[in-house]
Amino acid sequence: MGCYGPPPMGWLDKLGEKLRGPDGALAVYMHEVELAQLLEIVVPLRPKRVLEWGSGGSTAMFLSRVPGIELLVSIENDAAWYERVREAIDDPRLQLFLVGPNHPPPSTDGLSPKAARAVASAFHLRCEREPELMHDYIARPKSLGHRFDLVLVDGRARSFCIAAGWELLEPGGVLLLHDAQRPEYRDAMLRLGAPQWLEPWHQGQLCVARKPA
Numbered sequence: 669m670g671c672y673g674p675p676p677m678g679w680l681d682k683l684g685e686k687l688r689g690p691d692g693a694l695a696v697y698m699h700e701v702e703l704a705q706l707l708e709i710v711v712p713l714r715p716k717r718v719l720e721w722g723s724g725g726s727t728a729m730f731l732s733r734v735p736g737i738e739l740l741v742s743i744e745n746d747a748a749w750y751e752r753v754r755e756a757i758d759d760p761r762l763q764l765f766l767v768g769p770n771h772p773p774p775s776t777d778g779l780s781p782k783a784a785r786a787v788a789s790a791f792h793l794r795c796e797r798e799p800e801l802m803h804d805y806i807a808r809p810k811s812l813g814h815r816f817d818l819v820l821v822d823g824r825a826r827s828f829c830i831a832a833g834w835e836l837l838e839p840g841g842v843l844l845l846h847d848a849q850r851p852e853y854r855d856a857m858l859r860l861g862a863p864q865w866l867e868p869w870h871q872g873q874l875c876v877a878r879k880p881a
């Protein structure tokens with residue numbers, strides 16, 4: 669999907685079955701090595717309350733493969749993808765929210781695929797530096813009044829969601845960042861104290877931080 673993924677408009681149709689498993693279920697967009705690392709951390713944790721920015725295969729995976737979950741709050745910014753996830757997952761433990769950007773991304777209409785990707789990537793980089801672009805998306809979980817045992821940051825404005833998720837994490841809880849090899853997230857993770865960048869990785873590195881008990 670490139671450094672920041674495909675253009676924000678119409679990208680679901682282009683991806684098609686790539687984000688679905690062979691049975692039509694949502695697939696986890698992680699290399700099997702990174703997925704194994706994630707499960708090795710999360711399953712023994714047995715989190716009761718989980719927060720994720722970025723819905724999809726991970727949402728279904730948490731609910732089906734991680735024992736003990738009572739609540740999963742999932743924040744998604746893309747309306748079309750939100751509808752796909754909403755239709756694919758029927759579980760009363762899931763609270764799925766669509767929260768778009770406060771400032772719409774630039775239009776990619778009429779651009780070549782390469783030019784559209786460049787425009788989208790530039791906007792996504794701005795979201796890592798300008799919190800006002802995704803303010804409501806970043807802040808929505810706090811408005812719900814929950815605390816969480818596990819936070820997965822795998823959506824937009826990750827450098828700001830890291831800080832927001834850490835604030836909502838219970839003592840002893842774990843925060844996971846996907847695609848942690850990207851340099852624009854490094855400072856936000858280092859501010860948490862002693863994060864660990866997991867090796868090996870093939871597609872999108874995981875970084876983990878545990879909040880002191």
